[in-house]
């Protein structure tokens with residue numbers, strides 16, 4: 301398992317929590333996208349042409365979103381979420397050099413996309429843990445369960461949204 305990929309612990313939690321074929325939108329593609337695609341109807345968003353091509357070579361559905369104002373072009377992500385209505389949103393990009401804080405723009409209207417869980421990778425990093433706290437505070441009108449898991453030297457945090 302490469303350091304850039306989702307860990308075994310996250311994959312185990314996801315597959316124990318959601319049925320095969322559940323729609324998952326992954327922000328940030330990589331080698332782990334193949335594994336996600338073996339269980340989920342997974343679609344990835346990617347800003348970097350290198351990893352866009354890599355994903356395409358691996359047979360993963362990857363949608364290009366350029367970085368605009370410090371995050372993926374919001375209109376691309378929102379249009380994709382409206383089109384595929386992911387039950388799971390996995391926040392594993394963009395890389396730290398760009399930052400993931402732009403995902404905050406999705407928090408308030410999350411209910412309209414049908415999202416049941418938002419999973420943040422790398423939350424052993426203080427700024428990613430703070431992002432989770434801020435995201436949960438901004439999710440409007442939904443009861444949330446937030447659980448952080450250790451995962452082979454790193455951590456991920458699952459935010460489940462209940463109706």
Ligand SMILES: C[S@@+](CC[C@H](N)C(=O)[O-])C[C@H]1O[C@@H](n2cnc3c(N)ncnc32)[C@H](O)[C@@H]1O
Nearest residue numbers: 304305306328329330331332333348351392393
């Ligand atoms: C943490 S990675 C995403 C990894 C992906 N979710 C996975 O499980 O394989 C975040 C970003 O880093 C880049 N990236 C992906 N794999 C990489 C690698 N092995 N080495 C360097 N950068 C990588 C891509 O631009 C990706 O969007």
